[in-house]
Structures are given as structure tokens and as C-alpha cells.
Amino acid sequence: MLNRLWLGFFVVAAACALGRWLIGGDAAVFAAMVDSLFAMAKLSVDVMILLFGTLTLWLGLLAIAESAGLIDALSRLLAPLFARLMPEVPAGHPAIGLITLNFAANALGLDNAATPIGLRAMRALQDLNPLRDTASNAQILFLVLNASSLTLLPVTIFMYRAQAGASDPTLVFVPILLATSASTLAGFAAVATVQRLRVWEPVVLAWLGAGAVVLATLFWLLAGLAPAARAATSSLAGNLLLFSVILAFLIAGAWRRVNVYDAFVRGARQGFDISRDLLPYLVAMLCAIGVLRASGALDYALAAIGWTAGHLGLDTRFVDALPTALVKPFSGSAARAMLIETMHHDGVDSFPSLAAATVQGSTETTFYVLAVYFGAVGVTRARHAVPCALIADVAGAVAGIAVCYWFFG
Numbered sequence: 001m002l003n004r005l006w007l008g009f010f011v012v013a014a015a016c017a018l019g020r021w022l023i024g025g026d027a028a029v030f031a032a033m034v035d036s037l038f039a040m041a042k043l044s045v046d047v048m049i050l051l052f053g054t055l056t057l058w059l060g061l062l063a064i065a066e067s068a069g070l071i072d073a074l075s076r077l078l079a080p081l082f083a084r085l086m087p088e089v090p091a092g093h094p095a096i097g098l099i100t101l102n103f104a105a106n107a108l109g110l111d112n113a114a115t116p117i118g119l120r121a122m123r124a125l126q127d128l129n130p131l132r133d134t135a136s137n138a139q140i141l142f143l144v145l146n147a148s149s150l151t152l153l154p155v156t157i158f159m160y161r162a163q164a165g166a167s168d169p170t171l172v173f174v175p176i177l178l179a180t181s182a183s184t185l186a187g188f189a190a191v192a193t194v195q196r197l198r199v200w201e202p203v204v205l206a207w208l209g210a211g212a213v214v215l216a217t218l219f220w221l222l223a224g225l226a227p228a229a230r231a232a233t234s235s236l237a238g239n240l241l242l243f244s245v246i247l248a249f250l251i252a253g254a255w256r257r258v259n260v261y262d263a264f265v266r267g268a269r270q271g272f273d274i275s276r277d278l279l280p281y282l283v284a285m286l287c288a289i290g291v292l293r294a295s296g297a298l299d300y301a302l303a304a305i306g307w308t309a310g311h312l313g314l315d316t317r318f319v320d321a322l323p324t325a326l327v328k329p330f331s332g333s334a335a336r337a338m339l340i341e342t343m344h345h346d347g348v349d350s351f352p353s354l355a356a357a358t359v360q361g362s363t364e365t366t367f368y369v370l371a372v373y374f375g376a377v378g379v380t381r382a383r384h385a386v387p388c389a390l391i392a393d394v395a396g397a398v399a400g401i402a403v404c405y406w407f408f409g
Contacts, residue, residue, distance in 0.1 A: 180361060330368075363392060
């Protein structure tokens with residue numbers, strides 16, 4: 001799947017570039033594509049360097065938590081649920097605890113913590129994988145749920161809106177919460193259908209019901225606050241919880257008489273190995289995405305969608321928000337740039353800007369996640385991971401736009 005996808009990016013980019021040259025007379029497109037190749041190769045190294053520091057920090061802290069028995073305790077607690085969702089993962093396996101920590105970090109918008117924990121979890125799942133180059137069912141479910149990006153506190157989106165001069169940066173909090181819930185539900189349903197997971201058993205329904213209650217309670221508490229208080233509470237909760245987790249790891253390690261410094265250094269050494277292994281996969285995927293963007297293929301897709309919506313008599317205001325939605329699966333930085341450009345061009349509180357911010361917070365950069373998580377363990381055959389993740393992306397974008405029409409009409 002990754003082979004065809006990667007090759008397809010270059011084929012589509014080549015076709016679009018030829019069209020711009022032969023029909024539009026734009027010969028500069030080829031220079032732009034070549035420049036993009038080198039720019040993306042450099043970006044891959046920059047990303048790897050950033051990941052190197054982050055991975056070193058968090059893998060060191062995770063080694064302390066593992067030595068203190070926290071990962072095993074979390075695994076035992078969630079064993080009944082994961083026995084239904086990931087039947088090939090043995091009860092009490094460390095991967096279960098790591099997966100849970102990763103989901104918690106993602107929910108709080110703590111990307112710097114979520115990525116290294118997720119990579120550690122993917123490696124733990126790879127230890128159980130009989131086909132080293134082919135994604136297992138458990139790895140696919142884990143990746144798709146990461147790509148759907150269930151984020152309860154989208155602090156970074158609030159920051160972008162505040163920087164653009166929004167009077168209420170948290171205005172999109174509820175729309176993002178609804179949209180990201182839709183993307184996660186769609187991604188989970190897609191994987192559950194393909195893998196025939198036992199989602200209707202009482203244990204699964206109980207956990208899903210408890211999650212819904214927690215989500216509803218959080219929504220009720222935050223929605224009742226004033227805008228300024230809501231933003232301050234969101235930021236404080238995320239940072240306080242992050243530091244509390246770090247402190248809990250250290251205290252638990254000391255309580256269990258773990259040499260926390262040695263454990264940290266031992267775990268941190270893994271950061272170099274993982275970062276080194278990631279580089280070829282990052283270069284491959286980011287260069288393909290860069291060529292696709294430089295060829296104008298995304299611009300053609302946007303124009304086609306706008307033309308179709310206009311001829312169907314639909315409101316076309318959402319089209320100006322689509323650049324963010326179209327590039328989000330490929331590049332987080334590109335989606336961020338398009339969101340900021342939309343806010344400055346149309347106004348931070350215009351409908352396109354509100355819709356773009358909602359879409360930005362509803363899903364993750366699917367192909368980046370795919371390259372990083374599968375690349376870290378050497379998986380080259382993704383099976384149904386890509387279509388299921390793209391279903392989550394589409395659901396998040398559609399739900400985000402629909403919710404914005406409902407809220408901001």
C-alpha cells in the first residue's frame with residue numbers, strides 16, 4: 001500500500017506539472033518541484049533533530065515508569081478492554097499501558113509527549129508482530145486512532161487565533177471537540193468493521209460509556225466558563241497534568257527504589273536509534289508530499305470542489321477553508337501555514353477562518369504519522385491502515401465544516 005501510495009504521489013504530481021507546462025505554459029513548475037525536493041529533504045533532517053531531543057527526554061522518563069512498575073499496572077487495569085480490541089496482544093503486555101499514555105497525551109494536545117510514547121508503544125507491538133514488514137491488526141488500530149487525533153484541549157489552535165487577534169480565541173473549542181470526536185469514531189468504526197472487533201460486548205460498551213461521560217462532563221465544565229477563563233483553564237490543565245505525570249514517574253521510581261538517573265539514561269539512549277531509523281522514511285514521504293504540493297495538484301482539487309459546489313447551488317464559503325483540510329493529512333506545517341494565511345486574508349473570525357481552525361484541530365497529519373510510526377519499526381506494508389485513517393480524516397473535515405455552519409451559519 002505504501003509503495004503504491006508513494007509512487008502515486010509522484011505520478012499525479014508529474015501529470016499536473018505536464019499540464020501546467022503544455023497547456024498553461026508554466027515551465028517554472030519543474031523548478032518549483034525540484035526546489036521542493038531539496039527543501040523537504042532538509043525539513044526531514046530538521047524534524048529528526050527535533051524528534052531526537054523529544055524522544056531522548058520522554059523515552060528516559062518512560063524507562064523510569066517501566067522500572068517502577070507503572071506501565072505493568074496500567075496494562076493489567078486495561079487488559080479486559082484490549083483483549084477485545086487487540087486480541088493478539090497478551091493480557092498485561094507493556095504495550096497496553098504505553099498505548100493508554102499515548103492516547104491521554106493526545107487528548108490533552110501534548111504532541112511532544114504523545115509522539116515518543118507512541119513510538120515506544122509501536123515498538124512494543126512490533127515485538128508481537130510475526131510479519132516484520134507488515135502492519136498487524138493491533139498496530140493498525142493504534143495508528144488510525146492516533147491519526148484521528150481525539151483532542152479535548154486544542155490549546156495550539158487557541159494560540160494561533162490569539163496571535164491573529166481573535167477577541168475570543170476559544171470560540172472554536174466546542175466545534176473542534178465535536179469534529180474530532182466524529183473523526184475518532186469514524187476511524188474506530190472503520191477499523192472495527194474490517195477487523196471484526198467485538199465492540200458490542202459489555203466490557204467494551206462500559207469503557208466507551210465511561211469515556212462518553214468523562215467527555216460530556218469536561219464539555220459541561222469548560223463550556224460554563226467565560227472565554228478568558230476557559231482558555232486559561234485549558235492551558236493550565238494541560239501543562240499541570242504534563243508536569244504531574246513527570247513528577248509521578250520520578251516519585252514512583254524513588255518509592256520503588258529505582259535508580260532514576262540510571263534508568264533515565266538507559267531509556268534515553270533509545271532516542272538516538274529511533275531517530276536514526278526514522279530519517280529514510282521521513283525523507284521518502286515528505287519529498288513526495290512536497291512534489292505533490294509544488295505541482296499544483298492540490299490547487300486543481302480545490303478549484304474542482306468549488307466549481308462542483310457552485311453548480312450544485314451549495315454555499316461555497318467552506319471552499320476557502322479547504323486548503324487546510326486538503327493538506328492536513330500530508331503536512332502539519334503546511335496546514336498550519338494555510339490556516340494562518342486564511343485568518344489573515346479573510347479575517348480571524350470569518351466563516352472560512354473558523355472552519356479552517358476547526359478542521360485543523362479535528363484530525364492529525366495522517367501520512368506523517370504513518371511514516372513516523374511505521375518507519376520506526378520498519379513496517380512497509382500498511383494493509384488497511386491508510387484507507388481507514390483517510391476515512392477518519394474525511395469524517396473530521398466534513399463534521400468540522402458542518403458544525404461550523406451550525407454554530408456560525
